[in-house]
Amino acid sequence: SEFCDAGTGFGDSGCVVSSKSASKLLIKGGTVVNAHHQEIADVYVEDGIIVAVKPNIKVGDDVTVLDATGKFVMPGGIDPHTHLAMEFMGTETIDDFFSGQAAALAGGTTMHIDFVIPVKGSLSKGFEAYKEKAKKSCMDYGFHMAITKWDENVSREMEIMVKEKGINSFKFFMAYKGALMINDELLLEGLKKCKSLGALAMVHAENGDAVFEGQKRMIELGITGPEGHALSRPPVLEGEATARAIRLASFVNTPLYVVHVMSIDAMEEIAKARKSGQRVIGEPVVSGLVLDDSGLWDPDFINAAKYVMSPPIRALGHDKALQAALSTGNLQLVGTDHCAFNSTQKAFGIDDFRKIPNGVNGIEERMHLVWDTMVESGQISVTDYVRITSTECARIFNMYPRKGAILAGSDADIIILNPNSSFQITARSHHSRSDTNVYEGRKGKGKVEVTIAGGKIVWENDELKAVPGSGKYIEMQPFSYLFNGIDKADAKYLSSLQAPVQRSKAAS
Numbered sequence: 001s002e003f004c005d006a007g008t009g010f011g012d013s014g015c016v017v018s019s020k021s022a023s024k025l026l027i028k029g030g031t032v033v034n035a036h037h038q039e040i041a042d043v044y045v046e047d048g049i050i051v052a053v054k055p056n057i058k059v060g061d062d063v064t065v066l067d068a069t070g071k072f073v074m075p076g077g078i079d080p081h082t083h084l085a086m087e088f089m090g091t092e093t094i095d096d097f098f099s100g101q102a103a104a105l106a107g108g109t110t111m112h113i114d115f116v117i118p119v120k121g122s123l124s125k126g127f128e129a130y131k132e133k134a135k136k137s138c139m140d141y142g143f144h145m146a147i148t149k150w151d152e153n154v155s156r157e158m159e160i161m162v163k164e165k166g167i168n169s170f171k172f173f174m175a176y177k178g179a180l181m182i183n184d185e186l187l188l189e190g191l192k193k194c195k196s197l198g199a200l201a202m203v204h205a206e207n208g209d210a211v212f213e214g215q216k217r218m219i220e221l222g223i224t225g226p227e228g229h230a231l232s233r234p235p236v237l238e239g240e241a242t243a244r245a246i247r248l249a250s251f252v253n254t255p256l257y258v259v260h261v262m263s264i265d266a267m268e269e270i271a272k273a274r275k276s277g278q279r280v281i282g283e284p285v286v287s288g289l290v291l292d293d294s295g296l297w298d299p300d301f302i303n304a305a306k307y308v309m310s311p312p313i314r315a316l317g318h319d320k321a322l323q324a325a326l327s328t329g330n331l332q333l334v335g336t337d338h339c340a341f342n343s344t345q346k347a348f349g350i351d352d353f354r355k356i357p358n359g360v361n362g363i364e365e366r367m368h369l370v371w372d373t374m375v376e377s378g379q380i381s382v383t384d385y386v387r388i389t390s391t392e393c394a395r396i397f398n399m400y401p402r403k404g405a406i407l408a409g410s411d412a413d414i415i416i417l418n419p420n421s422s423f424q425i426t427a428r429s430h431h432s433r434s435d436t437n438v439y440e441g442r443k444g445k446g447k448v449e450v451t452i453a454g455g456k457i458v459w460e461n462d463e464l465k466a467v468p469g470s471g472k473y474i475e476m477q478p479f480s481y482l483f484n485g486i487d488k489a490d491a492k493y494l495s496s497l498q499a500p501v502q503r504s505k506a507a508s
Ligand SMILES: NC(=O)NCCC(=O)O
Pocket: 083, 204, 260, 308, 309, 310, 311, 337, 339, 358, 359, 360
């Protein structure tokens, strides 16, 4: 991988420094795509911000000009779900905030939202630890925060995170018993607190107690290999937890975001709730959209173990159903759950699938695989591609139109995708530090030829110019569009209780 490290100097590492102004860019003649509109236009950028989007922009000699004729000019991808430098299952993910983000940039993603894990239950300590980890960032990032225990202090700290630290979402793990898992009582408290703060509650929806039971069953049957992982946590357990979280969110009347939707069972619960008018967001991840569980049965342990993630990659058929749900709007945006471990780390579970660190790669591959699977196959339009890879994430987490749009005033996070060019994925050439890739050997149509992050060209001619420390922390404000009207529904509910209250008083 050719990283340009700011500390070592561009010249030494073979990267090109333009004599033109690095802060002024013109992208000429491409099809500019936003979530609701596309047109042939030029895009002019100055100092990291898009200044103008219109045809035939004229500029002086000091401006770097990129010809995008015949190509799509789109907002950089925003990955709503990653785990960089995360301590998990006795080890730490192999990609940190530099290598993971460098990989992202090479694949057309210009921002991600990572999950802060509290330190010994302390949210502020967790936040500080992640700010430290993220100092080497080479692209913009934001944070969600996991809630792993409940007391007065956690409740107070949630408020601080939202009001002072730019966090507007909290994740509740309904699985990972004995580690991150929370119970229904905590989930209820968390949902109520999220609602009062205008923060979005997110759930990892699997029934952790039943998973524990399923794991025991497999071990008793003598199934210790990676296939035991999927067999121990079937779709019904994902469906059950998804339904439970949805119903509790309905009871509290607060929006819910279901992360890594991997099964038809979970997807159908989300579709049903949305049909009834409930505000539920479903996030499939690339692995669930394009892979099936056959890899888990590879007799070579390392090959099989690389597919272990939770919820598990499902049997053939779930992938197509998730794609269809995405194309019809039952699911809303695509993440990766990038949580990479190398072969040595995966080998911790050589004798017992329960010890295989859970997680797969995807931060570099998402934009290409979603294009190939969804657009090239004819399932969605190019505007919908922009919506599910960037704009919807920016809207849900309240960053739109600063992020997720090619509009005057938006951050200049832009990709140029050539629909006639092709990509090929292999661990030999990817930018993650992992020695394996779950998408090994995949080829497809549509290649991100240029990535511009914060107004700088960071990926061009298969060459990466990622600068540690250049990424910014993006603070996200509470009360996104998902909260509009929640108070009106509450008022209606309260007034519907007036009659029973009177009746009850009269009866007593
Ligand atoms: N998904 C997974 O297997 N690893 C990352 C942690 C999580 O998101 O549950």
